Ligand SMILES: Nc1ncnc2c1ncn2[C@@H]1O[C@H](COP(=O)(O)OP(=O)(O)OP(=O)(O)O)[C@@H](O)[C@H]1O
C-alpha cells in the first residue's frame with residue numbers, strides 16, 4: 144500500500160531520516176518504532192509532504208512525491224497528529240464533520256445561498272460521521288461537546304476525523320500517548336477494527352504493549368536509519384534494537 148524509497152530528510156546540519164526504504168503491506172498494521180528523536184514523526188511528515196526530502200513516496204502504486212500536501216488526501220492518505228487538535232466548543236459530530244471538509248464539493252456561494260449541492264454534501268458528511276463514530280464506538284456521544292470528554296475520547300475523535308476522508312492508509316502518530324491503560328486497550332481494539340474494515344494502519348507508538356500486540360510487522364529506526372524489521376518476535380530479539388533502546392533510556396523493548 145505504501146512504499147518509501149530512499150527517503151532522506153535533512154534539517155540544516157542534521158540528517159533526521161537517513162536513506163530509509165520500506166514497504167507497508169495492504170490491510171496490515173505496520174508499526175514504526177524507535178527512541179525519542181529517532182526520526183519517526185519526520186518520516187510521517189515526508190509521507191504527508193510537509194518536509195522536503197530526497198527519495199520517493201509511492202502510495203497504492205502511484206508516485207505521490209510531488210503531489211501537494213492538501214491533495215494527498217484524494218490519493219487515500221489519512222493522518223492524525225502527535226498533538227491532537229480538538230474543538231472543545233463543538234460537538235463530537237461537528238468535530239468529525241470537519242474532517243470531511245477537504246472532500247466537500249461546494250464553494251462559498253453554495254454555502255451562503257444554502258444551495259441543494261451544499262445540503263447534499265452536508266448530508267453526506269453527516270452520514271460519514273455517523274459511520275465513523277459507529278466504527279469507533281462513539282456513536283452515543285455524537286451530540287456531546289468535545290471539551291467535556293475525557294482525553295481518551297478526544298483521541299478517538301482525532302482518529303475519527305482522519306477516517307472521515309475514507310483513507311486507504313491511516314497514519315497514527317503516538318495515539319496512545321497520555322492515555323490510561325484502560326483507554327489504551329480500548330484504542331487498541333478500535334485500531335484492529337479499522338484494519339478489519341480494510342484500512343491499512345501505519346502506526347508510531349511508544350507503548351510497546353500495544354505495538355507488540357497489534358502489529359503485523361514492525362520497522363525500527365534509530366538516528367533516522369532502519370536498524371531492524373520483522374515480526375514482533377524478530378524485532379524484540381534483535382540485538383541492535385535492544386542496544387538502541389537501552390542507550391536511549393526512554394523505553395524498553397521487551
Ligand atoms: N522542523 C524541524 N527542524 C529542525 N529539526 C527538526 C525538525 N523536526 C524534527 N527535527 C529533529 O529531527 C530529529 C527527528 O525528530 P522526530 O520528531 O522525527 O523524532 P521522533 O522519532 O518522532 O521523536 P519522538 O519519539 O520524541 O516523537 C530530532 O533530532 C528533531 O530534533
Ligand SMILES: [Mg+2]
Nearest residue numbers: 183184185225
Ligand atoms: Mg514523534
